[in-house]
Amino acid sequence: MEKLGLNEIRKMFRDFYVSKGHYPGKSASLIPKNDKSLLIINSGMAPLKPYFLGVETPPKKRMTTCQKCIRTDDIDNVGITARHGTFFEMMGNFSFGDYFKEESLNWGWEFLTKELKIPEDKLWATVYQDDDEAVEIWKKIGMPAERIVRLGKDDNFWEIGLGPCGPCSEIYYDRGPEFGCGKPDCKPGCDCDRYMEVWNHVFSQFDKQEDGTYKPMEHPNIDTGMGLERIACVMQGTDSIFDVDTIRHILNGVVEMSGVPYEAGNRQNDISIRIVTDHLRSMVFMIADGILPSNESRGYVLRRMIRRASRHGRLLGIEGKFLAKLADRVIEISGDAYPELVQQQDYIKRVITTEESKFEETLGQGTEIINGYIEDLKAAGKTVMDGEEAFKLYDTYGFPIELTQEILADAGMTADVEGFHKNMEEQKERARAGQKDTSGEAWKEKAMPKDLPDTEFTGYDELQSEAEIAAVYVDGEPAEKLSEGDRADVYLDRTPFYAESGGQEYDTGKISCGDSVMKVLNVQKKNGLFRHEVEVQQGEFKKGQRVYASVDAARRHAGARNHSATHLLQKALQEVLGDHVKQAGSKNNADELRFDFTHFEPMTAEELQKTEDLVNEKILEFLPVETEVLPIEEAKKKHAMMLFDSKYGDKVRVVSMGGWSVEFCAGTHVPNTGMIGAFHIVSESGVASGVRRIEAVTGMGVLKRAEHFEKLTRETSEILKTKPEGLVKRAGEFMSELKDAEHELDAVKKAQMGSGAEDLLKNAKEINGVKLVTGKLDGASIDDLRTAADQIKAAGVPSVMVLASVNDGKVTMVVGVTDDLTGRFNAGKLIKPIAKEVKGGGGGKADLAQAGGKDPSGLENAFKTAEALIS
Template sequence: MLTSKEIRKMWLDFFSSKGHLVVESKSLIPQKDPSLLWINSGVATLKDYFSGKKVPPSKRITNSQKSIRTNDIENVGVTARHHTFFEMLGNFSIGDYFKKEAIAFGYEFVINVLKLSKERIYITYFEEDKDTYNYWIENGIDASHLIKGTRDTNFWDVGQGPCGPDTEIFYDRGEKYDSRGLELLINDIENDRFIEIWNIVFSQFNNDGENNYTELATKNIDTGAGLERITSIMQDAPTNFDTDLFLPIIREVEKLTDKKYVIENYFTKDPIQTKINTYFKIIADHIRSSVNAINDGVSPSNVGRGYIIRRLIRRAYRAGISLGITKKAFLYTLVKIVKDSLIYEIDVENVSKIIKNEEELFAKTINEGEKLLEQELAKNGHIDVKIAFKMFDTYGFPVELTSEILAEKGIKLDMNEFNEFLKEHQKRSRGNIEVGMQKVINSLALIPDKVSEFIGYEYLESESKILYLLNEENSIEKNDDENKISYVILDKTPFYATSGGQNHDFGYLMQNENKIEVLDVFKDKYWNHVHVVKGKINNKDLVKAYVDKDKRINYARNHSSTHIMFHALRQTYPNEIIEQLGSNITPEHFTFDFGLDHRPTKQEIQNIEQIMRNYIKMDAKRNYIVTTIKKAQELGAYMTIAESEYHDANEVRVVEFENITKDLCGGTHVPHTSVIEDFKIVSVDSKGTGVYRLRVVTSFKLVNEYLDEEINEKIKLLETLIKNNQSLNSSYQISIPSFDLKNSFDKEQALLKYDEIENQIREDYKKLLKENQNKLVDITQFKKEIINNKEFYLISNLENNDLKNAIIQLRETNVNAIVIGLIKNENSCFLIVASKTQDSKALFDLIAKNFNGRGGGNKIVAQGSIKSDLDKELIIEEIKKLI
C-alpha cells in the first residue's frame, strides 16, 4: 500500500522526468494578491507567470501546493472528502505543451505509475471539445468510459479573461459505495463511488466579458489533483479521513477519550457512531489547517485570516468536548503528529504554544457561553441576534459556531439579520459622520472629479474659494442660520480629513465677520476634503481657513508615535509576528491595536516606553519621500493596515524617521522625534482574544497631567484600603509618604513606591481577614443526629465564614460524622457537605439531583447551590428523608 509521502514523491518525480521544474510549496498567505484571503489552489502562486507579469523560471512547472479553502467549514466532518486544508498536486504548461501532451501525461501517471485499472477509469470532457475526446481514445480509454459534459460542468470560465474546456479523471470504487452506475457521472450526482482525482484545464480562449470567445495565441495548461483523494484510492479507504494523512491524528485523539473512531461505520451507518466519527474528523481536519496557517505567520484573532483560524481551533476544541475530552487544552499535543505527515518544516514549539494559548482562552468562556444559549432556548425557544452577538463579543464564539450549535438543535440563526445587527453596532460604535454624509454627497452627483487641493502638510492657514456649499438635501447658495450644519468643499484647504487612523483637524473658517466652526472633515470618493461646518456662510465670498495649531502638533506627535512605537513593539517581541490591527489618533491621545499571544506584562510595557524615550532623545529627523509604490517597497517602506488605499495610487508618500522606520503614510508628522517630548502608555485593554489595545499620551504637558491624576487617584485608593483594614483591626496604621514631584520621572518613581505600599496594605488585609475567619465558633450549640445508622450535623443558622469554621471544627472533632451546612437565599440555597470518613461528594450529588442543583468537590468536602422555594427548616427535613 502506497503512503501519502510516496504518492507525493511519485508525482513530483514523474513530472520532473517530463521536463517540469519542481517548485516548493509557497506560504498559505498570498503575496501581493489582495484578491485572495488564502492560497487555495496549485495555480494560485503561479498567477503572475500565466498573466505575463513575470517570466516563469520554466515553461513547465510542477508542485505540491498546500492550500486552504474555508467557504463551507460546516461540511467538514460530515462529508467523506471535504477539507479546509489540503495539498493540490499540479502540473502546468505556460505556453508550452497543450492538450495532447497533457492527456498523455495524465494517462501515463494514472495507469503506469499509480497502476490503477484502466477499466475503473472514467473521463468527463466538454461536449464540443472533439480534440480531447480523440486524445483519450488514442491513449487507450474506451469510448464507453468517456462522458460528455456541458458548459456548466466542463468549461472553466470566470468572466472576462482566459478560459477554456476541462477534462476530469474519475476512479470507480465499485458498487459497495453506490449501487447506481454511470448515471451518477452522466447526471453529475454527488456520490462516493466515482471519485474525481484530477482536473485538467485547457486555457484556450479569451472571454471579452460579453461571452465572445477568441482563440488565445499562447495556450496554457493548469491542472489539479488532490493528494488526499488519490491517497484514499491507493489505500482503499472509505473516506479521506481513513488514510495516513488523518488517521494518525485521530488515533492520537482516541487516547484522550473513551470514544473510538470506527472506519467500518461508513458502511454500517450507526447514527450515534456517525456523530462520534464526525467530531474526530473535525479535529483532524482543523488541526491540519491551524498548524500550517500558524506556521506561515497567522495568529488567531478577530479579523481576517486570524478569525478563520480562531474559528477552526474553537470548532475543533468544542468537538473535543463533545467526545468527552476534559483537558483544558489538548489540540496543541497533535502538532507533532501533523508535522510527520507533511514535507514542510514546522516550528512545533511555537505553533504548539500559540494553539495551546488559544485553547486556554476559549476554555475560560465556552461553558458560560453554552450555558447562556441553553438558558435562552429554555426561556424563549429561539435565539435572537442580540444573544448571538453577545456569544461572539463576550464569550468568544465565532458566530458560525453559534449557528452550527443551534443547527444541531434544529434551530436556524438568521445570518443576514445578524450581519445587519453587526453593521449597525459598528456604525454606532464608530459614530462617524462620514457614513451618512458621504451618501448625501455622492447621491447629489455634483462633484465629478478631484477638485480640491490639500495644502495642510506645509500650511495651517489659507484663503480659499468655496466650490460647493451643501445642506443634507441639495446644493445651496447660503446658510443664514448660525446653528445649522452645512457642508463645504474648498479649492484648497489646510484641514486634514479623517483617514489612515488619524482624525480630522479642528479649527474655523472666517467669512467677512462670521466665524464658522469646523466640526468635521472627511473625504468624498474623489478624495476631496468635505468640511462639516456650523455657522452663517455663503458660496460667493472667499473664506480664510485656520487650523487649530495646538491640536495639529498633538496630532503630529501622536501619529508619529504610532509609527515609531510599532517599531518598538517589534523590538520588544522579536520572536512574534506583530500585526497592527487598528489605531485611532486624536489630539489628546492615541490607541493602537495589535495581535499578541499573551497580555503584555508590566516589564514589557516599561521596555516599550524606554525604547520610545530613547528614540525621542535621538532627535531623529523626519523625511518625506513621494514615489511609486514599487519604489517604496524597494526602499523597505512598511504598509500599514490602510495599505488598500495605496494599490491604485500613481504616487505614494513615504514617511521616514532616520535610522528608525520607513512607512507609507498620508498623515501629519513631527519634523524631529524630540518634538514628541515624552511618551507614556496609560492603559492596556483586551479587545478580544489575542488582541490588545494600548492607549498612549505624549508631550510633557499631557504625560504630566496623566501622572498627576494617577497619583491623586492612587492616594485616594490607599486611604480607602487603610480604612478597610481598620474595619478589621481599629489599631491598624500605615503612613502614606509625600514626594517632591518636579517632572514625569519623579512622578513615575512615586507611583512605583505607592504600588509597593498598596501591595503591603493588601497583604495586611489578607492576614487580618484570616485572623477574623479563624475565630472559633461555639459548636456545642449543634446537636448530633443519627439517621440511617450514620452521624449527622445539620446546620442552617450560620452565615458564610462562621458556617465554614463550624463545619471544619465539627469535621475535625467528629471524624465519623457527616456535616451538612445550608445558607438560604431568595430562591436557592448554598449547600456544603463535609466529612473525614464518608463520601461527601456522593451525598452532595444525591441532594443536588433532587433539588435541581449543581456544584463540585471531593470525598472530603463538596459544595454548590440547590434550588428551592421552601423555608430552610423544610429543606432540612427533605434532606433528612433523602439520607
C-alpha cells in the same frame, strides 16, 4: 509504479511545470485578499481570480502553484470516514490567455505516465459531452476511445454565475475491480469506489452573458487542480489520506501520546484519532497565516477545530494540554515546503496552548452543565435540547454549538439549532440597540456636491493655503452665502486641512477673509472631496470667494507626534512579540494614541517595558522621517508594512523612519523622530479575541502624566504618614495589618456560622428519616453559606440543607447533601426547581450546588419546594 512520498510529489510537480516555462508561484495565505466572497481559501485558483478576471497582471502568462486550502463543508464527516479532511494541498498549472487544451492535457498525461510512472492502462478520462475537441486530443495522446467517457453539464462543465466558464476534462485512476460494483458498464461517473478522480483540467473558453448565452473568449484560460493528498494515496497504494506518509507521521504521534492503537476502522477511538490528526494540520497552517481563535468568521473555524481536537484527545485518554506538542510533527514534515511554519513555530504553539487552556477552564464546568441538561431531558422523556440552553452553553461556557451537538449525539439527542440562532440574533440586536451613533458618523452621510473636481490637498507641505470656496451647503441644501452664527459644510478647491483617515483625527483651525472668520470644527473626505464643517464667528462668506485656510498648528503637531509614534510602536511590537503582529485599528489625536494589534494573549510587564524602551530608543536616535510616492509594486519591494484588507491604488505613499519602520501611509508625521520627545504606554488590554490594544502618550502628554503621578505619590505618602521613598514599605505593612484583621474577622464569622448551623440543625424538620435544614443567614456571602453547609455535614446527621442569604436585593443560595444521602438526592438537580421560586437558576455536583436569584420574596416558597421534593 514507484512509491513516492507526498513532499517528493509536490517538488516533482513544481519542477515539471517550471521546465515547461511556468512561473512557480508561492502558496497564497489562507486569508483571502480583497475577496469578500470567501471566508478561507478553498481551492488552487481562488487566489488567482484577479489574474483570470484581468483586473491584475500575473507575473507570467504560465504559472504553477501548490496552494494550501481548507474546506469546512464536510467537517462533521472528518474522522467518521477515512476520506474527508479539512486541510489539503492543491497542485495546479494555469494559463492566462497563453496555451490551451492540447498543451494542458498532453502535459498532464506526460506528468502522470512519465514522471510518476503510473501505468497508462490505469488512467481514464472524462470530458464534457459536447467537447469533441477534447476527445480528439485524448485519442491523439493515446487514450483508447473506450476509456474516454462523455458526461453532462453537472459533471464536466465549470461555471459560477456570469463570466468565465467552460468545459473540463477529469483524469481518473482505476483502483481495480475489487473496489468496484461489478456492473459490466462500470466506469468513471459510477457511484462505486473503483475510479478515483485525481486531476481536473478546466478550459475557460466562454463568457456567460446575462441572457444565458455563452460567448467565446478571445483569450481562453487553463485552470487545473490535482489534490496532493489524493495523488499521494495513488502513489503509496493506500485507501485513506490518513495512511499517506506525512499524515501518518502526525497520526502516529496521536497514537503514541494516547496509548490507543489505530485500527483504521469506525470505532470511536479511530474516529477521534483521525479528527485530532486532521485538525492539527489545519490549526497549524491557519495560525501561521495570521488567523487567531475568536467567536467570529475564520477565527471561529479555528477555535472550533482546536476545541474539537482537544475534546477528542480527552476521549482518547490524553490528559492536560497536548496539541502544541503534536503540532511539532506537522511543522517537522511540512516545514521545508512552508518555511513560515518553522519561523513561527513557537508562536503557533503558544496560540494553540493559550486556546487549549481557555477551553480547559470551561470544559469541566460546561460538561457538567450539559450532562445535567441531558439527565433532565431523559427524565422528561425528551430528545431535543432547547435553543436557549444551547445558547447559554455557547455564551457562558464557550461551547460551540457544534460541540454541543456532538456531545448530545453521543447520548442519542439533538439541539434546537434554529432556537440557538434565534437567541444569538436577539443578543446581537441588544448589542446594536446599545450602540449610539456619533455626530461625526451621522455628519458623514450629509448631502454633498456631485460635480466638483477633487480637492487638492496641500497639508503635507504647508499649514496655510489660499483657496476658493467651491461650494456651500446648509442643512444639506446648496447655499450662496453664510452669515455670522451660521453652521455649514464648506468645500474648497484646495485645503491644508487633513481629513479624518487611517486612524488619524481631522485638523481644526479657521478660514478667513479680511475681518470675516469661520471656525473649522471637523473635516471629512469622500470621493476625493474634502468637506469642512464650519461655524461663522464674524462677518460673511460667499461661494466663489477667495479665502485663507489656516490649520491649528499646535494641534496638528501634537497629532503628528502621536501618529509617528504609532509607526514606531508597530515595528517595536513586531520585534518584541513576533512578525504575527499586524495593525487591527488605530486612533491618533492631539492628546493620545491608540493602537489595536493582533496578538493572542496579554502582554507581560517585561514585554511592555521592552516595547516602550525600544520606541524611546528610536526617538532618541533622531531618525529622519522621509516620504515618497511609489508604484505599488516598487513599494512592496521595500517591504513596507500595509493594512491587509485595505485597497491601494497604482501608486502609494511610503513613510520611512530611518529605514527601521517602513509603512504605506497617507497621514501626517513629524520630520524627525526626535520631535516626538518621549513615549509612554498607559495601558494594554484586550478588545476582542486575538486583538489587543495599547494606549499611550507622547511629548507633553508624558510630562503631564508624570506630574499627575508625582502628585498622587506625594498625597498618598501624606495619608500613610511616610516619605515617598518609604511608600512601598509602608503599603506592605498596611496590607499585612489588614490581612491579620481579616483573619480575625473570618474566625469570628466562622464561630458565628458554627453557632448558627447548630441552631439550624436543632430546628430542622425530619422527613422520612432525613433532616431538612432550611434557613436564611442575613448578610452571608456564598463562601459563608458553603462553610455553614460543611459544618452541618460535620455533625454526622443524614441531612439535606437549603441555605440562603439576601444581599442588595439579590438571593444567594446553596443546597447541600450529606455523603450518605447522595444516592437518594442530588444537590445539582434539587437546586433547579428550588431556585426557580426566587426567579433564578444554578447547578452543581451531587453533594453541593449553588444558585442565584432576583426575587427574595420567593424564599419561603423555595423552602416549601425543598420540603416537597424531600417528601
